[in-house]
Amino acid sequence: MAHFEKPAEGSWTEHYPELGTGPVSYDDSITPEFYESEREAIFRKTWLNVGRVEQLPKVGSYFTKEIDAAGASIVVVRSAKDEIRSFYNICRHRGNKLVWNDYPDREVSGFCRQFTCKYHAWRYALDGECVFVQQESEFFDFDKKDWGLAPIRTEVWEGFIFVNFDPDTETSLHDYMGSIGKGIEGYPFHKLTQVHRYRAEIGANWKLFIDAFAEFYHAPILHGGQYEPEERAKMGDVGYEAIQYAFDGPHASISSWGVIAPPKDPSMVKPIERKLRSGLFGPWDAPDLGMKELPPGVNPTRHRNWGIMSYVFFPNFMILIWKPNWVLTYHYWPTSHNTHVFEGTCYFAPPKNARERLAQELAVVSFKEYGLQDGNTLEATQKTLESNTPVKTFPLNDQEVVLRHLHHHARQYVAHHRAAGGQA
Amino acid sequence: MPNVLPPEFSDLEPFAAWAVHGEKARYEKRLASTMDELQEFYDAAFARIDEALAYLERFAVEDLSEEGKRLLWLYCALCTVAFPVEAWRQPRVPDSGPSSIDAVSEPLV
Ligand code: FES
Numbered sequence: 148m149a150h151f152e153k154p155a156e157g158s159w160t161e162h163y164p165e166l167g168t169g170p171v172s173y174d175d176s177i178t179p180e181f182y183e184s185e186r187e188a189i190f191r192k193t194w195l196n197v198g199r200v201e202q203l204p205k206v207g208s209y210f211t212k213e214i215d216a217a218g219a220s221i222v223v224v225r226s227a228k229d230e231i232r233s234f235y236n237i238c239r240h241r242g243n244k245l246v247w248n249d250y251p252d253r254e255v256s257g258f259c260r261q262f263t264c265k266y267h268a269w270r271y272a273l274d275g276e277c278v279f280v281q282q283e284s285e286f287f288d289f290d291k292k293d294w295g296l297a298p299i300r301t302e303v304w305e306g307f308i309f310v311n312f313d314p315d316t317e318t319s320l321h322d323y324m325g326s327i328g329k330g331i332e333g334y335p336f337h338k339l340t341q342v343h344r345y346r347a348e349i350g351a352n353w354k355l356f357i358d359a360f361a362e363f364y365h366a367p368i369l370h371g372g373q374y375e376p377e378e379r380a381k382m383g384d385v386g387y388e389a390i391q392y393a394f395d396g397p398h399a400s401i402s403s404w405g406v407i408a409p410p411k412d413p414s415m416v417k418p419i420e421r422k423l424r425s426g427l428f429g430p431w432d433a434p435d436l437g438m439k440e441l442p443p444g445v446n447p448t449r450h451r452n453w454g455i456m457s458y459v460f461f462p463n464f465m466i467l468i469w470k471p472n473w474v475l476t477y478h479y480w481p482t483s484h485n486t487h488v489f490e491g492t493c494y495f496a497p498p499k500n501a502r503e504r505l506a507q508e509l510a511v512v513s514f515k516e517y518g519l520q521d522g523n524t525l526e527a528t529q530k531t532l533e534s535n536t537p538v539k540t541f542p543l544n545d546q547e548v549v550l551r552h553l554h555h556h557a558r559q560y561v562a563h564h565r566a567a568g569g570q571a
Numbered sequence: 572m573p574n575v576l577p578p579e580f581s582d583l584e585p586f587a588a589w590a591v592h593g594e595k596a597r598y599e600k601r602l603a604s605t606m607d608e609l610q611e612f613y614d615a616a617f618a619r620i621d622e623a624l625a626y627l628e629r630f631a632v633e634d635l636s637e638e639g640k641r642l643l644w645l646y647c648a649l650c651t652v653a654f655p656v657e658a659w660r661q662p663r664v665p666d667s668g669p670s671s672i673d674a675v676s677e678p679l680v
Contacts, residue, residue, distance in 0.1 A: 343594075347672040419653035422620050491672070501627035501635055501643050504678070509650045512594065516654050519667040526670065 151390045151404075151450075158545045159392045166551050170540035175558055176352035177533045182484035183571040185557065188564030189462050190216035192316070193397075194302070194309040194323045196464040196478065197223055201306070201340055202256065203231060207273060210256035211236055211246050216353075216463075216481040217312050221299055222246045222262070226273040231303055233310050234275050234296035238264040245271070245296070262296075271296050304328060306336050325395035327458060330444015331466070335436045339474055339494035343511045346490050347518070351525040353463060353479040353487040354553060355532075359521045360477055361459055361549040363387040363403060390450050392548055397461030397556035399549045402447055405454015408471045425506035427513040428454060432506075433471035434496035446470075459549060461556055472496065473507075475514060485529050491518060576645065577626065577638040583619060586612050589648035590641040594674045597644070597651045602662050606655065613656040616649045632680050640680055 154162035161168060175181050197212045209224035220236040222245065238245045243266040248255050261278065262271040270279035275296035283291060300311040302320035305328075309320050321328075349356055364387050390402040408428035413421045420426040445468055446453040456468040465477040478490040493511050498504040543551050564571075575587045589612060591597060601609065616623075623646055630639055655662050 341678055342676065343674065343678070344676040345672050346675045347670065349670070417653065417657045418617070419650065419657060422617075422624070423650070489672075498632055501630050501632050501639065502624050504632050504680070505624075505627060505643060505646050505650070508594075508647045509653075512650050512654070515594075515598075515672050516664055518672050519664040519670055522670040522672065523666055523668040526668070 150388050153545075159389075159548045160543075160545050160551060163394060163548075163552070166548065166555055170542045171551060171554060172540050173352075173355070173532050173554075174539075175554055175561070176354050177484065177529070179484045181561065182352075182481065184561045184564060184569065185481070186216050186218065187569050187571040188560045189557065190214070190481070191218075191312040192560070192564075193313075193462055194311050194318075194320050195462070196307050196309050196460070196476075197221070197233070198308050199306050199336070200231065200303060200308060201337070201342075203308075205258070207258050207260055208256075209246065209259065209262075209273075211254050213252065213254055214480065219299075219312065220244060221310060222296075223301070223308060223310070224273050228274065230274075231301055231308055232274060233299040233301040233308075235299065237297070238266065238269060239277060239294040239296065240264065240267055240269050240280075269294075305332060305334065324460065325398055327393065327395045327398040327400050327444065328460070330400070330447065331442050331456075331458065331468070333442045334445060334468065335438060336474060336494070338436050339472075339496055341495040341497045341507065343493040343507075344490065345492070345515060345518070346488060347522055348482075349487055349489050349522050349525065350485060351487070351522075351529040352485055353481040354557060355525050355528060356479055356487065356489060356521070357459065357463070357465065357477075357553055358547075358550040359525055360465060361399070361401070361457065361553065362547045363389070363401075364544065364546045387546060389546060390453060391448055393444075393447065394552055397553075397560075399459040399552055400444065400447075401457040401549060402450070402453060403455045403457065404450075404452050405470065407454065408469070419509065423506050423509045425509040427510065427517065429469045429471040429473045429510045430495075430503065430506035431471060432503075434499075434503075436472050436496065459553065461553070473510070485533065489518075489522070491515075575638065575641045577636070577642055579626075580619060580623070580642060583615060583645065586615055586645065587641070589616075589652075590645040591648070592640075592644055592680075594647070594651065594677060597648045600648070601651050601655065604652075604662060606661065609652045609655050609662060613649065613652050616645065620646070620649070632678070635680065643680065 156162045160166055202210055203225040206225050206227055209222055211222050213220050221233050222236045223233045226232045236245050243264055244251050245262055245264055267281050272278050275298055277291040277294040280291045302309055304320050304324055390404055393400045405428055409431040410416050416426055424431040445456050454470050458466045463479040467475040474494040476492045480488040495507045574584055576583055627643060659665055
């Protein structure tokens with residue numbers, strides 16, 4: 148019944164022997180203790196994507212990011228030297244939060260020439276240097292040059308801005324992204340500037356929500372109601388198989404089948420999709436992005452029925468590249484062991500006319516309908532996993548190999564951290 | 572009340588309240604509506620969809636008149652109500668409980 152060839156070992160999972168094939172425990176997803184270790188071992192040690200360069204269009208453009216998992220608020224800015232820099236969002240004088248409006252816990256963005264503290268008006272240049280101190284002569288043994296903003300390591304990969312809270316990290320972002328990242332380099336992300344951003348507070352562990360987006364085994368069942376009944380029955384019979392799974396270090400990619408944009412037979416899809424020529428897989432009429440060829444890591448087997456690539460960049464960043472030339476990203480920002488903030492962002496080529504804008508809208512709202520089903524299902528999962536039950540381990544099938552891999556690496560990071568004497 | 576849509580879509584004026592900016596506002600209106608109301612709007616807007624698409628295809632988004640923008644948003648709202656009408660048979664996504672996913676930034680038009 149296999150439609151796509153698996154590795155010689157007979158399964159994707161066995162191709163990576165360190166993953167094992169036994170049932171998996173989710174005790175990495177249900178306790179405050181494990182989450183505290185993850186904060187130290189993962190979120191303060193790895194490269195985290197915080198946005199894209201297009202969010203900082205000119206010198207002085209900035210945005211803030213609340214990263215609870217790393218215990219930090221940060222400000223990301225385009226400096227006078229036209230570099231992307233990040234700093235802890237804290238005034239060096241007496242610790243006031245430096246950049247915020249009205250509500251200190253909300254993220255903000257904007258443009259400025261300098262950062263000015265709301266408290267006593269110390270000022271910082273865009274490169275973090277302290278350039279003005281009110282009544283400077285009242286301070287003792289004082290040189291304001293010593294009191295610049297605390298920087299955070301910041302690097303850019305393919306227009307995606309990453310930070311790393313570990314000042315001692317020896318791994319560059321480029322190396323961290325590994326062969327999975329390398330395989331996408333050159334994709335024209337910078338041409339996809341029509342952006343829709345979504346945010347949700349989810350009552351589930353961050354890894355459980357990645358799990359939901361890292362397997363499609365659930366799609367014909369949980370999301371079956373979105374299809375015309377006949378198509379739904381067909382999908383139920385066939386189930387789901389990926390064309391290819393690939394892993395490098397903690398990162399993963401999934402290449403999936405998908406001939407639904409446009410569908411082979413229009414009666415497969417809902418009436419609005421037929422009219423707008425769009426749906427969950429995106430507008431059917433792909434914009435020309437000037438690509439001669441897809442990068443090697445996008446549809447790696449060059450399968451003619453390829454439809455979508457999903458990349459999981461450890462720990463909490465996913466990129467989805469859809470055949471009709473648009474991109475979706477997911478971020479999962481933990482706020483406790485059983486809550487996180489989910490961000491879903493759709494990137495399209497600017498629409499050439501208002502009809503194309505409408506086709507994009509249908510893709511965006513379709514993403515939201517699916518996400519709502521996944522989100523609520525996962526809140527129930529979290530509660531039952533935390534409940535007093537004898538059910539402790541769970542079998543994962545070969546199409547769930549990315550989940551197995553994600554939890555494996557989260558545990559590995561924590562185990563190494565604890566072995567090295569990490570406190571949390 | 573003066574018309575808000577292009578004159579050739581005056582038959583859709585009774586549904587002008589759907590022609591609002593922002594997916595969040597359109598989604599809230601969907602949740603606040605009965606299935607009968609959603610069906611009525613869907614039927615009326617779907618009946619004119621070919622003409623609407625032909626109209627929208629003639630304009631770059633930034634060149635739309637105020638009426639043209641309203642027409643675009645009205646059909647964005649049709650996308651929002653298409654799920655309840657064509658698939659769910661209820662205003663909320665099935666089994667979605669209290670969860671919500673909110674638009675935090677969108678194109679200006
Ligand atoms: S705390 Fe910022 S200037 Fe005093």
